[in-house]
Amino acid sequence: SAVISQKPSRDICQRGTSLTIQCQVDSQVTMMFWYRQQPGQSLTLIATANQGSEATYESGFVIDKFPISRPNLTFSTLTVSNMSPEDSSIYLCSVEGGGGVYGYTFGSGTRLTVV
Amino acid sequence: GENVEQHPSTLSVQEGDSAVIKCTYSDSASNYFPWYKQELGKGPQLIIDIRSNVGEKKDQRIAVTLNKTAKHFSLHITETQPEDSAVYFCAATGGNEKLTFGTGTRLTIIP
Numbered sequence: 773s774a775v776i777s778q779k780p781s782r783d784i785c786q787r788g789t790s791l792t793i794q795c796q797v798d799s800q801v802t803m804m805f806w807y808r809q810q811p812g813q814s815l816t817l818i819a820t821a822n823q824g825s826e827a828t829y830e831s832g833f834v835i836d837k838f839p840i841s842r843p844n845l846t847f848s849t850l851t852v853s854n855m856s857p858e859d860s861s862i863y864l865c866s867v868e869g870g871g872g873v874y875g876y877t878f879g880s881g882t883r884l885t886v887v
Numbered sequence: 888g889e890n891v892e893q894h895p896s897t898l899s900v901q902e903g904d905s906a907v908i909k910c911t912y913s914d915s916a917s918n919y920f921p922w923y924k925q926e927l928g929k930g931p932q933l934i935i936d937i938r939s940n941v942g943e944k945k946d947q948r949i950a951v952t953l954n955k956t957a958k959h960f961s962l963h964i965t966e967t968q969p970e971d972s973a974v975y976f977c978a979a980t981g982g983n984e985k986l987t988f989g990t991g992t993r994l995t996i997i998p
Contacts (some may be wrong), residue, residue: 773933803984814976815931815988847948864930868984876978876986878930 774799774867778879785855789817792851793882795865801851806838809881811860812882818863821848855886889914891979900961900967901997908992910960910977917981920960924990925974925991934964934975947980972996 775798785791786876806818818838819827827840842848852859862881869875890913900906912920918939923931937944937951937960944951948967953960964971977989 776930778930798985814990815986817987820985856942865985875933875935875936878923880930883928 773853773875774801774869774877776865776867776877776879778865778882781880782883783885785884787856787886789855790851790853791855791884793863793865794851795848795850795879797846797867801867802845803867804842804848805866805868805876806840806848806850807864807866807878809864811861815864818850852884855884855885858882860886888913889917889981889985891977891987893977893992895992896990897993897995899995899997902967903940903970904967905940906962906967906971906994906996908962908975908977908994909959910961911957911966911978912987913958913981914956915958917979919980920951921978921986922949922951922962923976923978925976925980927973928932931976947968967996969998994995 777796779794780784804821809815817830818833819829821827821840823842823845839851853861862883864881866876870885893910921936922934924934925931935949935951937945937953948965950963972995975992978986980986
């Protein structure tokens with residue numbers, strides 16, 4: 773399966789600022805996904821990022837708050853903009869396929885704390 | 888859209904005993920059902936998955952069963968060990984290729 777490198781692994785940020793999270797995959801993949809996992813909760817899909825097109829956002833998530841880039845088939849970024857304490861969560865990227873194996877692989881996540 | 892329910896939310900099992908976690912889904916078009924294990928501070932790790940054309944799949948101590956008619960699938964862990972302690976998530980996806988997750992089960996193995 774694909775190997776995902778996600779950076780940073782954790783950060784503490786001031787409210788009102790923005791943080792960009794990077795996701796690097798070791799193989800080319802068509803679909804990349806960004807999830808949010810609030811403390812003690814399940815995973816909620818933020819958006820689907822396909823190379824060469826605009827990201828598709830799920831209900832409750834908007835591009836102005838969570839802009840996403842997908843410049844090529846191995847890389848994506850998620851920005852959490854104008855942060856508030858409610859944005860404190862784990863943010864995870866995921867890919868479908870990669871490495872010649874079907875399935876969805878997850879990065880190790882970015883633990884974000886907004887103070 | 889798809890809705891996945893997962894039970895129980897917490898489960899404590901004596902080491903060596905079996906653990907069973909159950910999920911139900913709503914979308915009859917769903918055809919892929921993975922299970923993930925998430926340890927503290929880590930991302931979810933795929934442990935086993937099953938497709939809708941298969942009723943059961945086994946990998947050593949882990950097995951998954953699927954009942955498409957009833958729209959439910961279950962994770963079975965036999966001969967549990969302390970390292971099995973984690974949060975387990977079921978998920979489902981159909982033609983839209985988006986995973987919908989269950990609410991998670993915190994499994995604790997009692998030595």
